Amino acid sequence: MTQGEARLIEQASRNLGPKVVITDPKEIEPWVSDWRGRVHGASPAILAPGSTREVAEIVVLAAEHRVPLVPQGGNTGMAAGATPPSDGSAVLLSMRRMNRIRSVSIENRLAIAEAGVILATLHDAAHDVGMRFPLTLGARGSCTIGGLTSTNAGGTQVLKFGTMRTLVAGVEAVLPDGSIHDGLSGLKKDNRGYSLDQLLIGAEGTLGVVTAVALRLVSAIASRAVAWAGVGSPAKALDLLRFLETRTSHVEGFELVPQDSLDLVLKHVPGTRPPLSGTHAWHVLIEATVSDAGTDISAELERLLASALDAGNIQDATIAANEAQAEAFWKIRDSISEAERAEGQTLAHDISVAVAQMPRFITEASAEVERAFPGVIASGFGHLGDGNIHFHVRAGSHAAPDWYEAEGAAITRFVDDLVTVAGGSISAEHGIGQLKLSEFARLASPARIHALRAIKHALDPLGIMNPGKLVP
Amino acid sequence: MTQGEARLIEQASRNLGPKVVITDPKEIEPWVSDWRGRVHGASPAILAPGSTREVAEIVVLAAEHRVPLVPQGGNTGMAAGATPPSDGSAVLLSMRRMNRIRSVSIENRLAIAEAGVILATLHDAAHDVGMRFPLTLGARGSCTIGGLTSTNAGGTQVLKFGTMRTLVAGVEAVLPDGSIHDGLSGLKKDNRGYSLDQLLIGAEGTLGVVTAVALRLVSAIASRAVAWAGVGSPAKALDLLRFLETRTSHVEGFELVPQDSLDLVLKHVPGTRPPLSGTHAWHVLIEATVSDAGTDISAELERLLASALDAGNIQDATIAANEAQAEAFWKIRDSISEAERAEGQTLAHDISVAVAQMPRFITEASAEVERAFPGVIASGFGHLGDGNIHFHVRAGSHAAPDWYEAEGAAITRFVDDLVTVAGGSISAEHGIGQLKLSEFARLASPARIHALRAIKHALDPLGIMNPGKLVP
Incomplete structure (x- = not known):
């Protein structure tokens, strides 16, 4: 000490x-x-x-x-x-002791939650008043509003509702000089200078401590339909999304799952079973919701998937018959990382490219990685509609026990180079933290690094806010 | 020189x-x-x-x-x-010579437009490919994408689509050291450090020169319905909005108009006529749109307004029978400022408070201003659903010719104090520029002013980017 x-x-x-x-x-x-x-x-x-x-x-x-x-x-x-x-x-x-939900306003469609409020607690509080906070992700039972804000978290409903950057209406934070920035007024429009709120979102605590956040609420879900479809390729999956988007505004989840990932889940996660009878190179999990009780969203999604089948966009599809089956479909998606870990060593990359480029990127990058590092298995799953997939490289059965330590950095550099050449981001939703700092420093433009350092130094000249994170 | x-x-x-x-x-x-x-x-x-x-x-x-x-x-x-x-x-x-639309991508739902592109030109380019850029405002025929971005412009469709801050997917800018920030990759998710894009939006050119912008496109409008309703008060107008919002997701414009403003338009703007036969203390212009041809939005809005009439939310309503009538309704709304100028001296305030508070604010602030400055006429019109109205104070018929110069600053300070006490913003969508700089300096928190100055100095240490604007 x-x-x-x-x-x-x-x-x-x-x-x-x-x-x-x-x-x-x-x-x-x-x-x-x-x-x-x-x-x-x-x-x-x-x-x-x-x-x-x-x-x-x-x-x-x-x-x-x-x-x-x-x-x-x-x-x-x-x-x-x-x-x-x-x-x-x-x-x-x-920040965990600051766990009060200060207010939930139906009228203003806003909740004000302190930084330490657990996401699931906020979900419940919104639900209790007939509203909804739409962002969700696997760690919902332990992640906090402050952390979600400071990392601009994403998750599975970004397609319709955006990341935290969209859902945060205002931030209260203690700045590095001890002054308090109060952005909790809940104003929908406010043009009084640079947006400090937006600067603090995704700043990973390097510019101040987020203490409370005003969050946009949306109408509660009246009913949802969850479907599983088999498709021939990521390109076909994106075609399916476009097909749906031009016909309905109700799709809020659209997750890509390769057959390889499905196989691992079925192998390692007890109680899981394949949603479709046949095998398909790729799968898509689709969630559509409505907030008005009058719309039969299951019937609408079923009709749309039947048309997509006719149009040749999908090979097969099924709609969850009940909530239990819907949860079972989501469990497959949410268990991929766990199943991969059970299978062996895995290297994860949270990357994004422009949405339209993603199908080609998945196919080509997987092939290039497998060619450059013989024996590995590369594939991508996740948020295709956001241009964001989790590009995972698995060690393969013949890998040495120290594969991760020995090969990991080289493979990651290889993947990050492919992403950068494609104009993408080496951190789509997970942030930079300390794990991605050297890669960020290696690949970011000098203009960006210079600007980040200048802002950091201007607001935190003593360097007391989370040093060694985010800013190269 | x-x-x-x-x-x-x-x-x-x-x-x-x-x-x-x-x-x-x-x-x-x-x-x-x-x-x-x-x-x-x-x-x-x-x-x-x-x-x-x-x-x-x-x-x-x-x-x-x-x-x-x-x-x-x-x-x-x-x-x-x-x-x-x-x-x-x-x-x-x-920036007017930089007027190229670099690309319009249906696949990525993005357009990349240089700073000098006129808003109406972008509207046309999106329309040509069956898409739409939803932000619009009165100056659409001459305002530019760079200016809209740098002022975080709003307009009449913010209710559904947000301000420029929501619609800008990325910014290209020349920073004060001459380096180029390239944020045009069109990524939907990117967590590589502080969002320079968001920092440049609304920075009014004080942190660099916006040279091009990636803009989100939405589906084209298949059909629209425009309605005019008479209501008893701003509170009743907001009730109507909530009534509609829980029953449909198609409302994208909701503009409040006081009878006083309608009267002025009818008096001064040739060719205008009252939408309803009776008089009402307040009016609302409603626009609902759908992007799928299958939905009869006119019938839906008519049915909803009939229910609102039954529920006592409105006193009367009419749906525009055709596009010409829809345009006529919008012309009334868009002519209010012009009509006020024709009537006499007017002091404009672009202010916001939390949406739920706005009805009370309009009523109480109008009364307080009229009490404090006898003879003036105060009222608010505009974007009720955004918590943003244009709070205008008219000189009244007995005012001196130099009323604006003699009384304007005092009235504005009075209004800005009321807004600040209500937790609102003295600049909802128009920015600070130089006209609001002294009021901003007077009313902003020391924490905000310190942070703004620190950021400004960090990125523009020589002070060459639009000095004397925005930053007190």
Whole structure:
């Protein structure tokens, strides 16, 4: 522990009470590594403020003693953006005690949630008043609103509702000088200068600590239809999406699944079964919802899929007969990563290219990776309609036990180069954190890096907000 | 002309050719005042680059000679953000020659338009391929994509499609150091650091020159229904909107019009006639559209308005029988400002509060202003569903000819105070420019002003990008 850290911890405890300061190593230990166990950090304490005012006091103390803070929510991030450095030179700032939903307004279609509110809790609160917060993802039971905002999270309903950048109506944050930015007014239109809200979204805590967020709510779902379709190729899958989009505005989920991924799920995840009787090179999971009870969305989707079958866009399709079957379809999609891990070593890449280019990218990049690294199996699954897939490279059965460590970086560089040549992003929805920092530095334009550094230095001249993350 | 300006102009002419440099005072004169004739500036020349590369060269020269640039598009702004200072200490940078639509992609639902493209031209280009760019506003025939982006423009279809901040998928800009930020990849998801695109949207040219923009396209309108309804109060109007929103997703325009404004239009604008036979304290113009030919939107809207009549939300309503009548309804809405000017002196305020609060704000603020400034007539019209109205204060028939100059600032301060107390914005969609700069400085939080100045100084340390605008 540095002298500055000791002073920060002592003064925080004295000013804000012992509840705010956790120093028991056993209580700290679960939070200093990322959840996938890739990155291990250390922190002499966890500071856990209960209010925006307490966050501001901590930031002022941290600035005074030059102690970097690492804001953390549910610690479910994919890029180790909330994991402290391993030398213990920074202190974890846990936002989990700030878990109040301050308001839910049907009239303004807004909820104001503190940073530590769990996503599933917000879902429930919106549901309780007959509304809905549409963004969702696998970690919904533990990820927090602050983390989702700070990483501009995406998930499975982006197609219709956008990422957090679209769904956040305003941000309250403590800036690195301890001042409070209050963007929670819930205004739909506000042109008073640069959007600090938008700057803080996706900033991964490097420009300040998000303390509360105003979130757009949408009408609750009256009914949904979930379908599974077999298609010949990613191009055919995108054709199907276009076919549907020109005929209905109700599609909100459209997930691509290769046969290879389906096979792994069926092999490793108990209780799963194939949605279709035959095999198909590729599959699509489709979710359509309506908010008015008058529309029979199942019938509409069934009719559209029948037309798509006639038009040759799909090979086969089935609509979930009930909610249990709908959940079973989604479980397949949500279990792909787990099944891959059960099968062996896997290297994940969260990438995006322009939507229209994605089918060709999947096909060509998979072939190129498999040619360059013989034995591996490459494929992409996920959010085809967003131009965002999780491009995973599996070790193959003959790989050495240290394949991941030995080959991983080279394969990732190879994939990232392909993405960059295609004009895409090496981080579509997971952020940069620390895991992608060197690749970001290698591939970003000098103009972008210069601008990021200038903004970071301007707002955080002492470098106390989550250093070593996001900004190369 | 300063020595720096002379060198900039001379070198730009030599390096880029005489076409890029306009020095004839007659050609300069129409562009140095804002279109409402409120603010008069001066510029020794207009630099009119034809490409992003030429913009970059000009910015490098401007930096070298420390000459501020004032980017300008169609010069239709409401806050004099594109008007140069009156002492001739800055040079106008006209983006109008950069008027190419680089691409329109049906597959990616994106158009890439250079900064100087006129909005109506983009509308036509999207229409030509069976798509639509939904943002529109009165100045559509002369405003430019660069200006719309730099002011985060709104307009009449924000309710469904959002402001430019939502519709811009990416920005290409020349930053103050002459480097080029290329955000035109058209990615739907990209989490590589702070969003420079979002920072440039609404920055009014103070952080760089927007040179091209990727814009989201939506499905073309198959048919539309335009209705006019009489309601008892702004609260009843908002009830009507909520009533419609829970029953249909097709409403995209919802404009509030007070009887007073309707009367002025009927009095001053030839060829206009009242949509309804009776008089009502307030009116609403409703536009609903569908992109699929199968839906009879007129019948749907008629049925919904009949239910609203039964439910007591409205007093009367009529659906435009044909396109000519629909245009006539819109003409009333679009002529309010013109009619007010014909009637006498008017003070305009573009303000927003939370949507649910707006009905009460209109009623109470109008009463308070009329009480504080006897003789004036205050009312609000416009985008009720966005929580954004144009709150106009008219001089009244007994006002002195210099009422605007004598009383305007005090009335505006009074209105801005009411807005601020209500948690609203003194600039909902028009920006800050130079006209609202002192009020912004007076009312913004110190945290916001500090952050804005820090960002401005970080990216434009020499202060050459549109100084004296937006940043207090």
